[in-house]
Amino acid sequence: MNKGFPAGMLAFDRLEAGPVEWSGRLPADPSMWDLGDVALIDAVEADLNVDAFTEGGVRVQGRLGAPVEMQCRRCLDRIVRKVEVDLDLRFDPDIGPEDETEGLYALDPDAAELDLLPALREELLLALPAFPLCTADCKGICPTCGTNLNEGDCDCRVDAADSRWDVLRQRFPQHPDAAEGAGSGSDDG
Numbered sequence: 567m568n569k570g571f572p573a574g575m576l577a578f579d580r581l582e583a584g585p586v587e588w589s590g591r592l593p594a595d596p597s598m599w600d601l602g603d604v605a606l607i608d609a610v611e612a613d614l615n616v617d618a619f620t621e622g623g624v625r626v627q628g629r630l631g632a633p634v635e636m637q638c639r640r641c642l643d644r645i646v647r648k649v650e651v652d653l654d655l656r657f658d659p660d661i662g663p664e665d666e667t668e669g670l671y672a673l674d675p676d677a678a679e680l681d682l683l684p685a686l687r688e689e690l691l692l693a694l695p696a697f698p699l700c701t702a703d704c705k706g707i708c709p710t711c712g713t714n715l716n717e718g719d720c721d722c723r724v725d726a727a728d729s730r731w732d733v734l735r736q737r738f739p740q741h742p743d744a745a746e747g748a749g750s751g752s753d754d755g
């Protein structure tokens with residue numbers, strides 16, 4: 567484990583000696599990351615280069631690699647994937663939280679150290695797919711019987727096709743059902 571940059575905290579006096587490079591693994595502690603429906607299944611690999619940015623600001627460039635588990639939105643299958651994030655973050659002491667935009671964060675001018683984790687988590691959240699799919703052409707599950715249609719067809723799909731035929735039958739009512747019932751009046755008498 568790399569020392570000098572414990573779990574996302576950067577002390578500013580380290581920057582006085584010049585840029586800081588840090589490579590390491592940030593633990594997959596759910597209380598640190600909280601990615602909603604997405605679960606981290608291993609530590610987040612980080613490659614960071616931290617440098618001064620204007621007067622009192624901090625710029626962080628680098629990369630995150632996060633092995634995550636998600637659920638396919640169509641078939642609900644488990645998806646295990648490594649999400650890669652390119653980072654270019656600026657922490658600016660001259661702006662307030664209301665001025666923050668993507669990649670630009672406010673920095674408390676009085677802070678002695680910067681906790682990078684909230685920003686790293688934010689960037690990771692932004693990099694997660696909004697509509698994760700196991701494959702681009704995932705067929706999903708049958709809404710009627712729940713069969714995973716990637717694994718095979720079910721009978722319900724035939725019914726769905728039949729309902730399209732119903733429209734044609736209404737237009738051309740010549741199927742056997744129309745003849746039935748018309749001549750069955752022999753119960754009287």
Ligand SMILES: [Zn+2]
Pocket residue numbers: 638639640641642643699700701704705706
């Ligand atoms: Zn799927």
Ligand SMILES: [Zn+2]
Pocket residue numbers: 708709710711712713720721722723
């Ligand atoms: Zn079905």
